[in-house]
Amino acid sequence: MTLSVRTVLSVLGVAFTAYLAVGGLAWRPVPHPLLLIAMLAIYLVTTWLCIFWPARQAAPDATAVLTAGLSRRFVLPGWAAAVALAVAAVVPSVTWYAAGPESRLESFATWSLGGLAALMAIVMVRRRPWVAWTGVVLLTAAATIWIGLLDALTLGAVGAVVWVGVAQLLTWLVDRAARDTAELTEVQRHASEWLASQEGRRRERRVQVWRALTVAGPVLTRTIETGGQLDDDERMRARLAEGSLRDELRGRGLLDDDVRRRLEAARRRGASVTVLDEGGLDGLDERGLQTIRAELAGILDQAHSDRLYIRTSPHDGIAVTVVGRSRSADDAEESVDLWHEIAQPPHA
Known part of the structure; x- marks a missing residue:
């Protein structure tokens, strides 16, 4: 069975985000465990929605036809992007609140830094760069408020910036490669059309030469043999040959x-x-x-x-x-x- 690039990346995205969410389950008694579970569920649903929801095609062009997977310009629907942004704003704060003051630096409380960074990277790949970067800013601001700037940078804020930046760079590189491929294909198509037209002209010229020799050859041969001294019938054939050749050319x-x-x-x-x-x-x-x-x-x-x-x-x-x-x-x-x-x- 042949798998597309998009299918493979989607499966990898699901596996990776599930792995990040598992870290949020290894918790000890906390003040609000149900909130922690709810935030994990909301995160997973939103992330998988952003991965699998049918895309809106932004601009069909030669790139969309020639390339598949990442290189096609498919945009995450606006409502889904808004949901992802809301999750980035709410889930980290609620998670730290549910974990309580004593556990906010534990892995089950800080999983949202890596999880939301992965979500924003997915949003970036789905061609919503402003939403992705806004989510990174909201995530970093929430982390700074709840655990402090230094701990936020140490535990995942820097990684969020790197992941989203790399995702944007990769999508840009893939789009550029797709455009170059489309341009090269277009040049090759024009070259093939030009070669085909030249071959058609050559065949046409061969047909014209063959017809000219067929029509005028005997008359010219007879004219040379007689030194131009043609009788009336031969002159008629010469006139007919001349008219026929003009018709073929014009x-x-x-x-x-x-x-x-x-x-x-x-x-x-x-x-x-x-x-x-x-x-x-x-x-x-x-x-x-x-x-x-x-x-x-x-x-x-x-x-x-x-x-x-x-x-x-x-x-x-x-x-x-x-x-x-x-x-x-x-x-x-x-x-x-x-x-x-x-x-x-x-x-x-």
Whole structure:
């Protein structure tokens, strides 16, 4: 069975505080024994409550996700912190009162110095530093009043300051380590994303080079062999190859096999075709792109314009605009004879 850091620390905290409380049971006859037992019970209940009570998460962030146990920013509820502070103020004084003047320096009367120091260290770990230090001050003040400053320092007040200070230092160090881990993980994630994007670009360039060689290679070979003296059919193939390469470079997002065949058919009948993808398709999934390409292929299948302009649209709701222009026999200027807007797919 795998145990979390928090579980192990909780078990250790229970064992240690129980050990400290046992010292309060080894007492000889005192004026108010029931008060001593009550203070021990209140201390143990409060301490274990502070250890086990479900925490309120202060600020969820990458640190909380990447690390567990101490490094997660879990804060002791305010009411529980107030109870712990009240215990620190009341239990020592009542314990010394119950032990009587003759027994106030005995271990069963001074156990509260170590016990309350442990409680304040737990409160510190649960991210209530002001409450913890206030409890240490109250504990030291009560000890000074009941047994004197020198005895208070000798029997546990100094240890309380050390324990709470070490607890605060440890939580700070763990939090800093967790932040460094989160930052390192974020840097590694960005590096992985950059490497993945570079690999994708390299693959894309290889595909583009392969397609260019496939389309233009035979035409270039024939041009070199004939010294540029091409017949009409070869010139047509060269023009189609040039247009196909432009389409691949400028508007690859709009292309599939059907669209490519219809663009080639338009050029074979003599039309000038311009395809531009200027980012209007960014964010679309493959299904949305297939819907747009199918509609574009249908438009091109029915187009008879002399010039075709196919561009992605930056406007919301419109994915692609197709414009056709032609010149009639008795008109010196071209006029628009085709205008079609392809809407963004509903699921985009």
